Amino acid sequence: MKKIEHYVNGAIVEGNSGRLHDVLNPTEGKVQAQVSLATKSEVELAIAAAEKAFPAWSSTNPQRRARVLFNFKALVEKDMDNLARMLSSEHGKTLPDARGDVQRGLDVIEFACGIPHLQKGEYTEGAGPGIDLYSMRQPLGVCAGITPFNFPAMIPMWMFGVAIACGNTFVVKPSERDPSVPMRLAELMTEAGAPEGVLNVVNGDKEAVDTLLEDPRVEAISFVGSSDIAQYIYANGAANNKRVQGFGGAKNHMIVMPDADMDTVVNQVIGSAYGSAGERCMATPVIVPVGKETADKLVEMLIPRVKSLNIGPSLSEEADLGPLVTAAHKQRVADYIQMAVDEGQDLLVDGRDFVLEGYEEGYFMGGTLLDNAKPEHQSYVEEIFGPVLQIVRADNLEEAIALPSDHQYGNGVCIFTRNGSAARDFANRVQVGMVGINVPIPVPLAYHTFGGWKRSSFGDTNQHGPEGVKFWTKVKTVTQRWPDDVLSSDFTIPTMK
Numbered sequence: 001m002k003k004i005e006h007y008v009n010g011a012i013v014e015g016n017s018g019r020l021h022d023v024l025n026p027t028e029g030k031v032q033a034q035v036s037l038a039t040k041s042e043v044e045l046a047i048a049a050a051e052k053a054f055p056a057w058s059s060t061n062p063q064r065r066a067r068v069l070f071n072f073k074a075l076v077e078k079d080m081d082n083l084a085r086m087l088s089s090e091h092g093k094t095l096p097d098a099r100g101d102v103q104r105g106l107d108v109i110e111f112a113c114g115i116p117h118l119q120k121g122e123y124t125e126g127a128g129p130g131i132d133l134y135s136m137r138q139p140l141g142v143c144a145g146i147t148p149f150n151f152p153a154m155i156p157m158w159m160f161g162v163a164i165a166c167g168n169t170f171v172v173k174p175s176e177r178d179p180s181v182p183m184r185l186a187e188l189m190t191e192a193g194a195p196e197g198v199l200n201v202v203n204g205d206k207e208a209v210d211t212l213l214e215d216p217r218v219e220a221i222s223f224v225g226s227s228d229i230a231q232y233i234y235a236n237g238a239a240n241n242k243r244v245q246g247f248g249g250a251k252n253h254m255i256v257m258p259d260a261d262m263d264t265v266v267n268q269v270i271g272s273a274y275g276s277a278g279e280r281c282m283a284t285p286v287i288v289p290v291g292k293e294t295a296d297k298l299v300e301m302l303i304p305r306v307k308s309l310n311i312g313p314s315l316s317e318e319a320d321l322g323p324l325v326t327a328a329h330k331q332r333v334a335d336y337i338q339m340a341v342d343e344g345q346d347l348l349v350d351g352r353d354f355v356l357e358g359y360e361e362g363y364f365m366g367g368t369l370l371d372n373a374k375p376e377h378q379s380y381v382e383e384i385f386g387p388v389l390q391i392v393r394a395d396n397l398e399e400a401i402a403l404p405s406d407h408q409y410g411n412g413v414c415i416f417t418r419n420g421s422a423a424r425d426f427a428n429r430v431q432v433g434m435v436g437i438n439v440p441i442p443v444p445l446a447y448h449t450f451g452g453w454k455r456s457s458f459g460d461t462n463q464h465g466p467e468g469v470k471f472w473t474k475v476k477t478v479t480q481r482w483p484d485d486v487l488s489s490d491f492t493i494p495t496m497k
């Protein structure tokens with residue numbers, strides 16, 4: 001059986017905890033590898049490696065750090081096919097989706113290649129007589145990233161790309177469900193020229209996470225995953241004096257106004273609700289048609305499309321979606337569908353009994369479509385994270401704005417309309433962090449920033465873009481006085497008049 005270990009100090013290090021976690025092949029429905037779960041002392045070795053690497057890396061000039069990232073980008077591009085296959089076979093998303101996962105991470109690496117410009121400070125000449133004032137953005141030290149299963153390439157790169165570019169050293173704790181890609185990325189970073197210890201990967205579970213949270217050598221932690229854990233990381237990291245950002249779950253709404261082009265809406269929601277088996281934090285698992293006529297038309301058009309989704313093995317180039325990540329997650333999604341039925345929602349298409357011929361043990365589900373979900377339904381309040389679309393009918397735009405605004409999550413939202421004024425009003429007033437106007441999955445590009453509101457995000461800085469540089473650096477401001485006579489006279493702070 002293949003074993004997945006840790007990556008510390010520029011090399012693979014065998015785990016010695018004796019604790020192993022099964023890594024599944026969701027298409028086949030069987031165990032394909034085992035990953036070592038690190039002990040406290042193993043995580044401490046990775047932290048020590050990062051600590052040792054910090055002085056030299058942080059004093060490497062930014063242009064040289066950027067060159068390592070340029071090399072890394074080229075190596076990842078060369079390895080794209082291998083990475084996408086690795087990712088797809090552990091996660092279950094289709095190959096084109098897996099390539100997209102890697103590419104979105106690379107977009108952030110590309111952004112981080114601009115670090116010589118991005119990390120520049122500010123300067124005021126002549127702030128007083130003979131006085132100049134300048135600020136610099138310095139790296140924090142050892143930083144850590146704890147990542148979810150659903151974007152095993154993109155999210156680690158979001159974090160370590162910017163952090164390392166800023167001069168920090170890094171420990172990634174990937175999801176134990178699909179750890180191979182982060183391990184490979186660390187190897188490629190070494191090949192790209194990053195000195196030993198700059199990027200380390202420890203595989204593990206709560207024990208590893210708690211060690212990162214408690215160790216005083218770790219200065220900052222970025223977390224992406226479910227909201228309860230994000231809140232736990234935020235609270236405990238802060239209690240241990242760390243800088244923390246925690247990104248959580250989502251329940252994104254797509255608002256459909258009566259004037260929207262319905263063919264576009266249906267084409268878009270099929271991809272955004274069911275693509276990657278709904279296991280995206282920016283998926284749209286809720287659609288809100290405004291007005292009865294819009295709702296009835298939508299239902300009529302959606303039913304045949306959901307029934308004819310092309311579900312295939314993850315390594316397929318053509319499938320719309322592959323399997324869910326684990327049998328346990330598949331069961332959880334099925335339980336939510338039953339909950340929705342029990343709450344009184346209309347089950348228009350039921351994907352629970354779907355079996356893919358030749359892959360009977362795989363964790364496949366068909367698409368599910370539910371109508372008449374209500375704000376008070378638990379299955380609407382919670383994140384399902386599967387190929388399930390719930391229709392919540394609204395009578396007018398006001399009601400449609402209130403639904404995502406009042407929801408506990410506030411990651412993404414979108415509106416489909418031809419009316420610029422309605423779209424503008426919606427975008428300005430809706431209480432959600434990322435808004436799409438006729439764009440179903442409004443993920444901001446790497447040079448903007450990514451982050452939701454409410455229980456989708458804990459902390460006050462977003463991922464990547466200028467906010468990423470802010471999160472991974474601290475500001476130092478220097479007030480300097482060099483009048484001609486400063487060296488010969490007694491130095492006293494000038495009195496303000």
Ligand code: NAD
Nearest residue numbers: 147148149174175206209224225226229247248249250281
């Ligand atoms: P998860 O919360 O189960 O796991 C995330 C990480 O936390 C993993 O590394 C895991 O090992 C660790 N972890 C799990 N339980 C822990 C515990 N008790 N104590 C400490 N650490 C623990 O999330 P997941 O299932 O891997 O990912 C899916 C979730 O991530 C969804 O809720 C999804 O919406 C969310 N997500 C959010 C964003 C975003 O940017 N907001 C992006 C992607 C995914």
